[in-house]
Amino acid sequence: MTLAQAHRMAETGDLTGAATLFTEALADSPAPADRAQAALGLAVVLDDLGDTEGARRADWTAIETGDPEYAPRAAYHLALSHERAGEPGGAAEAWRIVVSSEHPAYLPAACLALAQLADDTGDTEAAISWWERVIETGDAEYAPVAAHDLAQRLLEDGRASRAQRILADALRAVDPGGYAYARLAVLIGLTHLDQAIGAFTAAVESTDAPDVAPLGIELLARTLSLRGRDTEADSVWRAGLATPHLHDQITARLHRDT
Template sequence: MTAMSGTPLDSDAGDSDFASLCDQARDLAEAGHLRRAAAIYERVAAEAGPSRRAQASLGLAVVHEQLGDPAAARRADENAVATGHPEFGPRAAYHLALLHERAGAAAEEAAAWRQVLAFDNERYLQAAHRGLARLAEERGDEQGADQHWQLALEGQDAAVVAATAHDYARGLLARGAVTRAEEVIARGLAAQEDPALRVLLGAVHVERAIAEFGAATAGGPGGLDPMDTGVAYELLARLLAVRGDADTSATAWEEGLDHRDPSVAAEVRTRLRRGFLVPDAEDADTEPAPSWWDPYLEAAVAQDSVPMLAGELFLALDQLYSHLALPHASGEARAAALRAVVEQAVRAPGEYVWGRALHDDFRERLRRATGGDVLPPGWPD
């Protein structure tokens, strides 16, 4: 939102010359001749009556902002507000509030928005209430924020109502006030169709689904069969992860895996492991033995950190490949050099949390193959 000078609602008698100068300054500013525009605005602000002085001061504030001098812009806005002009006054206060917002001066911004309200110009009331609501949210004043949000929703500008509903509903969702958020979203959509509001409405449905699945996993009269309970735990955990709550998602998985009913725990584990690679069993009549990496995969799914684990694995593979490919590419054949390269490659996984498990698994497989532990203690470090 930008406040710009323009044609006033009224004009001082006999000020046509100053009006022409304001128009000239505006045209110069729009053409990029900011300093020439500023000089004309300054002349009008110094010599004209209240109406043109207000218009020129506001125009000067906008030009100073474009010139990168926010302090001068604020002074010009304050001069325009001081005239009490019913149009340029609130517009200048609006612009002043935006300047303070960009500077991170919350108290000064709030004071400027209150100045906008004091003018009682319908065109700027919604913006002022939105600004004050946002500031109240930031300082934790939920009651004050609610009052200003509601007043902003009562405005006549449909686009502003929709934007207000979006910001208000997002804050309500963050507070956990799902029903109120849905009501605000409906109000915004009644004013104007808005894809951003549809996104928030989807978030409302996600929150409702989380609550329902949470209630289902909590049990109660009748209960669920193991399959339905497993579904409830899985969807609860996955929706919590989608919401960005990885810790609570992991807790939901853990509760399912530790369920007092073994059949429920088995169902949850099956769902957690959906898509996992299952190695072929060495004996066709036996189940494949668990792989050393299974706990790490399960933890990654439960903690919503599969991309991180995949990244570590690819990085380790890249390190191994680089160590081994370099002597091959360079034609290095000396035994000592090759041994050093192999030692580097074997140690590469050790820097990852799963590296020790890989080393221990290799040690055990080698022990079974050779009939004894042939590796020194602490190998390969």
């Protein structure tokens, strides 16, 4: 009865009263599930009251019960507390507890958070592993986010083909009319641009034949500009203009849209 009363008090805004009742319930509840529920409730209201350290102690009390529902929820709450405080080490520890529970409701978010933490520290391969694990869950909310973030990192690392495969799979699993689809579609377009840059570069480096090189130079330079690589694009134009037998064609292509 005390637990139910405590929840009602918390819902109506009597946080101090709720904290008192959750504390009493925790002291009077020998069953792990009841202890875990009381401890988590106490953690939430103490957090709302600004008692961060007390909330964290209560979270750990719930975690230590090993309850399959409330222990991972408490770890989730604890992880968010550390994230808000800018404490990645504490957040990572708590997220790993969530992962170890394998609770399907919390696993995708925990893996995604660990991916971001790893990426923030430059541990790309660990981040990739966590993103892949999120994708494997097939979660409708978190899997598309993980696919986008993973593909973006692979693209930045020059692995456009792998990024493209991940995005193609993700696009088949999301609503084509939604925001997630649009984000993935834009990114897969960028993978095609990067592959085009590779192909155009190979063409330009292979020949300076006047029936091939001017078009290759133009396409390479303009695609580099589309990717925000204007300095490289300028270098490509300059190299073409400096080639005597291509100068006139390159000049015409350079200025035809001005």
